[in-house]
Amino acid sequence: MAEIATGGKSGKVVIQNIGLLLSGDIDKPILDADTIVVNDGLIVAVGKYKDVDVEGARTVIDCHQTTVAPGLIDSHVHPVFGDWTPRQSQLGWIESSMNGGVTTMISAGEVHLPGRPKDIVGLKALAITAQRAFDNFRPAGVKVLAGAPVIEKGMVESDFKELAEAGVGLLGEVGLGTVKAGYEAKEMVAWARKYGIQSTIHTGGPSVPGSGYIDKDVVLEADADVIGHINGGHTSLPEAHVCELCEKSSRAIEIVHNGNEKTAIAAARAAIELKCPHRVILGTDGPAGSGVQPLGILRMVSFISAFANIPAEQVFCFATGNTARIRNLKSGLIEVGRDADFVFMDRAQHSPAAGLLESVQLGDIPGVGMVMIDGIVRCGRSRNTPPATEVATVVSNAH
Numbered sequence: 001m002a003e004i005a006t007g008g009k010s011g012k013v014v015i016q017n018i019g020l021l022l023s024g025d026i027d028k029p030i031l032d033a034d035t036i037v038v039n040d041g042l043i044v045a046v047g048k049y050k051d052v053d054v055e056g057a058r059t060v061i062d063c064h065q066t067t068v069a070p071g072l073i074d075s076h077v078h079p080v081f082g083d084w085t086p087r088q089s090q091l092g093w094i095e096s097s098m099n100g101g102v103t104t105m106i107s108a109g110e111v112h113l114p115g116r117p118k119d120i121v122g123l124k125a126l127a128i129t130a131q132r133a134f135d136n137f138r139p140a141g142v143k144v145l146a147g148a149p150v151i152e153k154g155m156v157e158s159d160f161k162e163l164a165e166a167g168v169g170l171l172g173e174v175g176l177g178t179v180k181a182g183y184e185a186k187e188m189v190a191w192a193r194k195y196g197i198q199s200t201i202h203t204g205g206p207s208v209p210g211s212g213y214i215d216k217d218v219v220l221e222a223d224a225d226v227i228g229h230i231n232g233g234h235t236s237l238p239e240a241h242v243c244e245l246c247e248k249s250s251r252a253i254e255i256v257h258n259g260n261e262k263t264a265i266a267a268a269r270a271a272i273e274l275k276c277p278h279r280v281i282l283g284t285d286g287p288a289g290s291g292v293q294p295l296g297i298l299r300m301v302s303f304i305s306a307f308a309n310i311p312a313e314q315v316f317c318f319a320t321g322n323t324a325r326i327r328n329l330k331s332g333l334i335e336v337g338r339d340a341d342f343v344f345m346d347r348a349q350h351s352p353a354a355g356l357l358e359s360v361q362l363g364d365i366p367g368v369g370m371v372m373i374d375g376i377v378r379c380g381r382s383r384n385t386p387p388a389t390e391v392a393t394v395v396s397n398a399h
């Protein structure tokens with residue numbers, strides 16, 4: 001399914017017989033519940049089957065004792081337009097990522113657009129156009145929050161005001177444009193914040209020729225909301241500097257797939273040791289030189305759980321509720337009133353583990369059995385993950 005109309009309403013959906021319900025909430029990652037009730041795309045009840053109102057459901061989903069988690073959020077992507085990326089000339093990368101459990105993506109800049117404008121009126125026009133285009137078009141139902149301008153020298157406060165008033169809520173990675181000095185970045189980040197625009201800074205060495213180097217002192221001085229790819233994209237700062245950023249800044253610690261894997265683990269461990277696991281969020285930083293990673297977020301969850309030795313249920317929060325809270329999203333947590341965006345998973349077939357969490361902690365990626373966005377089933381058994389041992393099924397679909 002390539003495109004699903006976003007206007008369709010799910011009606012009442014009952015998701016029952018859940019074996020393990022992951023909340024996305026780092027303070028309470030596992031819920032004592034086996035049923036979720038959804039109405040028109042929103043969660044209306046979470047609890048034990050006998051305690052919730054399951055009457056009159058249009059759709060009933062039997063999870064066969066498998067795991068349900070909030071849909072995964074990729075905190076760092078570089079979309080362009082539609083479900084296409086010129087970086088590796090690939091079509092369908094967003095739909096493919098949905099098959100990896102991703103239901104929301106956040107742009108860190110539409111940087112791969114061929115001929116991307118770098119003059120101020122042009123970069124503003126691109127950001128507004130990208131925001132509008134992805135607001136109007138959701139590939140495979142995936143919510144792509146785009147329109148993230150790459151700031152350039154010469155921008156003034158009124159530019160940020162104008163962008164915010166036009167609906168732009170994000171800055172592209174600070175440092176990808178001509179603004180690379182700490183003092184300049186700091187001023188523009190503060191203007192963005194004043195008008196409600198969230199900022200991310202590039203951390204580490206240049207990603208591809210033409211991109212720049214941003215060291216720890218610039219990251220600290222700029223004080224962007226998100227320390228973008230703290231583990232480099234790809235080239236990382238020295239491990240000691242990465243740990244210093246975790247310690248001295250209170251901003252979000254973003255770890256990405258297309259970064260340095262050794263410092264990814266160091267950053268995750270630093271967050272645990274500093275008792276701030278709620279600051280950790282995950283992204284792929286794709287599409288990029290490393291290609292696109294449809295399973296990138298799932299791979300990060302398994303990799304960090306296994307190598308940083310963090311319980312899998314907590315690491316799932318890095319890819320869901322933490323990001324939702326830091327980025328003010330309505331999805332990402334299993335809570336009444338939130339968006340009904342879920343990933344249904346089970347341990348992959350022939351994983352030596354007894355259950356899903358253990359399989360992740362062993363370093364295996366789980367099998368996705370179904371993905372739901374806004375209460376609507378977007379895919380069944382994933383075409384991309386290893387096969388889930390058991391999959392959720394739609395047992396009734398009345399119209």
Ligand SMILES: [Zn+2]
Nearest residue numbers: 173202207233
């Ligand atoms: Zn970057």
